[in-house]
Amino acid sequence: MNPLNIAAIVGLVLVLAFAVVLIQPENNAESQNDDTNEITKSEIHGSMSSGDVHSSMMEKHSSMIKSLTSDTIEHTISVTGTAQKSVEPDLLVIEFGVETTDDTAKSALNSNSHLLSSAILQLKSLGISDDDLSTSRFTITPLYDYYQDKETGRHTSELIGYKVTNLLTVKIEKLDLAADILDSVVSSGVNKVNSVSFTVSPQYYSTVKDSLIEDAIYNAKSKAENALSPLDQKIIGVQSITLDDFAVPTFAPMMRAFAEDASFSTPVFSSDITISTSAKIVFLISNHP
Secondary structure, eight states: OOHHHHHHHHHHHHHHHHHHHHHOGGGHHHHHHHHHHHHHHHHHHOOSOHHHHHHHHHHHHHHHHHHHHHHHOOOEEEEEEEEEEEEOOOEEEEEEEEEEEESSHHHHHHHHHHHHHHHHHHHHHTTOOGGGEEEEEEEEEEEEEEEEOTTTOOEEEEEEEEEEEEEEEEEESOGGGHHHHHHHHHHTTOOEEEEEEEEOOHHHHHHHHHHHHHHHHHHHHHHHHHHHGGGTEEEEEEEEEEEOOOOOOEEOOOBOOOOSSTTSOOOBOOOOEEEEEEEEEEEEEEEOO
């Protein structure tokens, strides 16, 4: 036999032996003996050509690679489960303030401070403390009158005064004070109410959301099982779980216009808040036995 052919055959035997060691260590010796016997028979009896030996070795090696690949690929299904719960709000948030204008910044600020201080005194009479109040916005803005000069045709501007805006935010757990707060601050000179919200505190929100995680996971599992049932597949494990992280929701209630007659209270209505969570799960699956 040609020495080059013998060298090629020996090289293939070594590659096959290494692959067998990786895939089935316990059958290493047996595989090597089978390959050696096959080559020996070819050399002694001349019943198999070098091309036949090469083809046989390649087929066996390809079969082993396919077996290894099929064993390592994980079959999965990705499902998102959800859960939600309606809860009553436990926090009232109102943003209000005063906007004043005057010829000078000082006079506009003095007027603004006087009206806002009066409103704060009214709030304190309702049991609202300084800790419940915070400044959300404060600006002093120059006001200009823009016009076109008749003689030159040039567009120009003239300073005509200043505008002061001071907005406060009150956050309290006494939801039933919403109408009283609005009535008292408006009667004190407040001319801006930007928002009235019934929401949930961060602590309450986190507690409710954490309690929904288990339900979201069961929902995801149920969806996966329903999808796999007609495919004759089953869940055998979990590859990963991803939980959501949404912001705290708020709810703006319906609110009618402020009553001009102080004897009538401003109607404000709250509503339940829906808190939800989700869990994206990648399940490992396989055929039913």
